[in-house]
Amino acid sequence: MPDAAAPESASTTGEFLTRVQNQDPLAVRAPLRVLAWLSFLAEVIIIGTGGAVRLTGSGLGCSEWPLCTPESLVPIYADQGVHGLIEFGNRTMTGVVGLLALAVLLLTLHAIGGRRLLVRALWFALGGIVLAVVVYIATTTLGPVLGAALMSTALLLSVVAGAADSLRRTTRRRDLAVLAWVVLVGIMAQAVVGGFAVISDLNPFIVGFHYTASLLLVCVTAAFLVRLNAVPGPREPAVPTWFSILSHITGLALAATIFFGVLTTGNGPHSGDANIERHGFDATILAHVHSWPGYILAALVLTLTIASWVQRLQPRKWLLVLVVAILVQVGVGVWQAREGLPELLVGIHMVLASLSAATYTVVALSLKRPAQRSADA
Structure with a gap:
């Protein structure tokens, strides 16, 4: 009987040590x-x-x-x-x-x-x-x-x-x-x-x-x-289910906006070399298609931001940053379209797209928090 119990005890101890090690805060x-x-x-x-x-x-x-x-x-x-x-x-x-x-x-x-x-x-x-x-x-x-x-x-x-x-x-x-x-x-x-x-x-x-x-x-x-x-360890939702679903729909809208933006730029006047011409999609039509998910994205982010501040949800501060970034993006996009796509504005639009995507990443990671049982442990 003692011989049979020893392996079980060692296994339990090993699992405990591994779990504690995984949950220890990292000294950065x-x-x-x-x-x-x-x-x-x-x-x-x-x-x-x-x-x-x-x-x-x-x-x-x-x-x-x-x-x-x-x-x-x-x-x-x-x-x-x-x-x-x-x-x-x-x-x-x-x-x-x-x-x-x-x-x-x-x-x-x-x-x-x-x-x-x-x-x-x-x-x-x-x-x-x-x-x-x-x-x-x-x-x-x-x-x-x-x-x-x-x-x-x-x-x-x-x-x-x-x-x-x-x-x-x-x-x-x-x-x-x-x-x-x-x-x-x-x-x-x-x-x-x-x-x-x-x-x-x-x-x-x-x-x-x-x-x-x-x-x-x-x-x-x-x-x-x-x-x-x-904090390492298991995580649990930090927001209501509807808020999480709407946040992921917002992510899809952001992805669609970036996708059509890349297609638009790839068929626009800035080919990367004066001797190269773009062929394929109509950039004028794509510019309008690119704007549709962009406006939907702006509305979704604004809705999430207002809801998060009303209910004092965890992602609210980063959503405020995201809504400002998206609104600036919309403004720059409209401006560059009306001015005939000047190089500086197109470049700003490209960089802001990456910063908007990075901010959304932070928001998505804020939808969960360390599980209470892990924190208590």
Whole structure:
């Protein structure tokens, strides 16, 4: 009888320790917090620099990928002029965003798993770099573009393998680890998509996907900031059911607005290069279609904001921020349409869309709160 009881006791103790570990607040040090904010800001900034590339007609300022020209990694001002500098500046910004995401990931792994998780991630990183170099050397005869694509694919697969290994071993604050890995993997994939955009002569669908993915990364970095200070453990609704349903409908309206906005821009006058013309959808019709979910979105957000303040619900402050952002967006959208889509207003509209999506992400995460039983425990 004692022998039979011992395993059950050990199992219960192990489950208890795991549960306590998952519910312990994470000690967030200043470097992680600062770098997480810088990562979020960098994701917003790269949308602005990417918009500058398109709006100034610099999409093919660097005509090659991964090189800028067939002979040079960097632009030659005498040949590419300012367009080459603008395009290469956006490529450089990708490196900055990637380094910040890597720093956030490593600090996160150290915070939640100590030296063990950190060292394993570094080994995967080193292995990925070695594999990428070997692949590139082995495929140089296929040309620089295909060689770079295969090298990037090898490096991306190594990071995905590292993420799978890390998450399998993470027993505490897995939510933060998942978000940090998603950002890094997303940035690496984005670099490859950007290369395909250049190779395809700025295909509007690839360029639109490139922007949408960047916007989603803004949302993920915003979610990381929210979860960084959140209490771990089970969560329960913090708002009435009808409010939660209406909030998710608002999210669908926001997604539809952004989707039609991307289609509109992809078929408008700002193609990214003076020698490229857009074909396909009628941008004038799309502009009207884009405005319909935009007005519905504004009405829904205003309704949620008023209801949240009347009932003093948890998301009310962020909803107030969201309603201001959406109203400004509507104003800028109407203004740019009446003025013939000036570049500056279009760029502001693109950046505000990402900030609106990030704010909605915070609102969506505020619909739940730590379960009372977890707080009592």
